[in-house]
Amino acid sequence: MSWDFSTDSEYQEKLDWAEDFVRREIFPLEALELPQQQLVEAITPLQQEVKRQGLWAAHLPPEMGGGGFGQVRLGLLHEIIGMSSLAPVVFGNNAPDSGNAELLAIGIEENPESAWQREKWLEPLLDGRIRSAFSMTEPGAGADPTLLTTTAELIGDEWVINGHKWFTSNGSAADILLVMAVTDPDAAPRNRMSILVVPRDTPGVEIVRDIGTMQHPHPEFGRIGNHSEVVYRDVRVPRENLIGLRGNGFLLAQKRLGPGRIHHCMRWLGQSRRAFDMLCERSVSRYTHGSLLSEKQTVQNWIADSMAEMGAARLLTLHAAWKIDTQGVQAALTDIAIIKFYGAQVLYNVIDRAIQVHGSLGVTTDLPLEAMYKEARNARIYDGPDEVHRQTVARRVLRNYRSREVPSEHLPTRRAEAVKRFARLLETGADVLTPSVQEK
Ligand SMILES: Cc1cc2nc3c(=O)[nH]c(=O)nc-3n(C[C@H](O)[C@H](O)[C@H](O)COP(=O)(O)OP(=O)(O)OC[C@H]3O[C@@H](n4cnc5c(N)ncnc54)[C@H](O)[C@@H]3O)c2cc1C
Numbered sequence: 001m002s003w004d005f006s007t008d009s010e011y012q013e014k015l016d017w018a019e020d021f022v023r024r025e026i027f028p029l030e031a032l033e034l035p036q037q038q039l040v041e042a043i044t045p046l047q048q049e050v051k052r053q054g055l056w057a058a059h060l061p062p063e064m065g066g067g068g069f070g071q072v073r074l075g076l077l078h079e080i081i082g083m084s085s086l087a088p089v090v091f092g093n094n095a096p097d098s099g100n101a102e103l104l105a106i107g108i109e110e111n112p113e114s115a116w117q118r119e120k121w122l123e124p125l126l127d128g129r130i131r132s133a134f135s136m137t138e139p140g141a142g143a144d145p146t147l148l149t150t151t152a153e154l155i156g157d158e159w160v161i162n163g164h165k166w167f168t169s170n171g172s173a174a175d176i177l178l179v180m181a182v183t184d185p186d187a188a189p190r191n192r193m194s195i196l197v198v199p200r201d202t203p204g205v206e207i208v209r210d211i212g213t214m215q216h217p218h219p220e221f222g223r224i225g226n227h228s229e230v231v232y233r234d235v236r237v238p239r240e241n242l243i244g245l246r247g248n249g250f251l252l253a254q255k256r257l258g259p260g261r262i263h264h265c266m267r268w269l270g271q272s273r274r275a276f277d278m279l280c281e282r283s284v285s286r287y288t289h290g291s292l293l294s295e296k297q298t299v300q301n302w303i304a305d306s307m308a309e310m311g312a313a314r315l316l317t318l319h320a321a322w323k324i325d326t327q328g329v330q331a332a333l334t335d336i337a338i339i340k341f342y343g344a345q346v347l348y349n350v351i352d353r354a355i356q357v358h359g360s361l362g363v364t365t366d367l368p369l370e371a372m373y374k375e376a377r378n379a380r381i382y383d384g385p386d387e388v389h390r391q392t393v394a395r396r397v398l399r400n401y402r403s404r405e406v407p408s409e410h411l412p413t414r415r416a417e418a419v420k421r422f423a424r425l426l427e428t429g430a431d432v433l434t435p436s437v438q439e440k
Pocket of ligand 1: 133136138139144167170381382385387388
């Protein structure tokens with residue numbers, strides 16, 4: 001039996017290097033708010049260094065240029081990367097490119113005839129030479145993908161796509177859009193859709209706008225991290241641009257979102273920890289109403305509760321990662337759904353407490369907390385809202401229970417059964433009781 005929470009020393013060295021690197025090289029860049037081009041210039045040598053250290057795109061298997069670490073090791077690395085919103089791009093696993101690369105890879109595995117997509121899109125994506133977006137949500141359909149209305153009709157050797165998408169992250173900055181569309185309207189709801197690669201400069205692709213959000217109320221069009229509204233009007237792409245097999249879009253998206261979700265959860269651990277450090281530092285620094293904040297019970301409760309919640313989220317996340325490594329994604333679906341809503345809430349709670357302990361300073365742009373808070377609010381919606389994950393957990397858990405007219409723990413019923421079973425014992429009475437019981 002092995003039941004072990006330790007990290008082997010060789011990998012720990014990599015983690016130590018990564019943590020030092022993120023703090024030393026990436027934290028300072030956050031404070032500059034560089035324009036996109038300068039940011040890319042600053043980041044490129046850092047990406048080279050990560051590649052030299054063998055930590056680039058660690059979520060992918062070695063044959064695809066990744067570290068092949070498995071989810072537990074990845075979790076420990078992502079926890080560090082998650083401390084800074086700039087770090088994922090430096091380590092080659094920023095959303096949505098990381099998930100899209102996985103999607104292309106799974107598609108090629110599923111349909112070997114599409115192996116040419118590796119050189120055309122997968123490798124450039126992995127090298128950071130092109131950018132991608134995942135275009136699924138529509139103004140009228142999000143949490144329930146069976147309601148999607150965008151269509152792709154096969155006419156001759158071309159797919160003709162028509163539809164309206166919403167919240168396509170990086171849509172205006174992407175070279176390729178991975179579009180989820182209904183290709184088989186008469187099939188069962190989950191077999192109706194396929195995913196197609198659409199180069200952004202294809203005629204008929206209209207990036208209507210980058211949507212203003214709580215994070216970026218006035219987005220600069222084309223900036224990485226924006227969320228686009230996109231219209232596809234008679235967009236024609238070759239038949240071979242299909243990812244994987246026809247009708248498998250929903251299944252592929254599930255495969256993409258499963259590990260993708262856990263990677264978010266891992267990064268949230270690092271974000272929570274950073275907010276927690278700010279919470280603690282402020283509480284031992286600020287004096288008010290006769291004592292330091294750290295001496296007030298409410299603040300002590302925040303620190304204890306945050307510590308407990310972060311510990312629980314960490315264990316749940318790493319346990320889900322371990323399950324994926326040892327039993328596969330399918331076996332870990334309940335665990336992934338649990339950490340998606342629980343981890344998002346813990347992240348939100350800790351940042352909220354860190355803001356509160358800083359008072360007015362907490363809501364200013366002088367601290368990263370206000371930006372972290374807005375990002376954390378998103379976490380409860382993207383990759384499926386909390387309510388859907390809670391529903392998934394409850395449904396899956398309830399599969400193990402059967403309806404019973406009388407509760408199985410009903411004491412009178414259990415007593416009657418016990419009286420029957422131990423009838424002989426009860427008949428002989430005190431003679432068979434052990435001495436210690438007799439004494440009582
Ligand atoms: C920051 C961010 C980035 C995103 N990036 C992308 C992207 O790159 N590509 C893309 O395609 N989409 C993206 N999305 C969209 C995201 O996937 C959807 O917002 C999400 O699936 C929810 O869909 P919706 O917004 O249409 O909400 P709806 O489906 O309308 O749901 C609204 C609310 O209804 C409630 N609800 C829904 N279902 C249930 C249920 N079964 N039980 C109880 N309550 C329920 C929930 O409270 C939910 O928040 C992004 C979203 C955000 C916030």
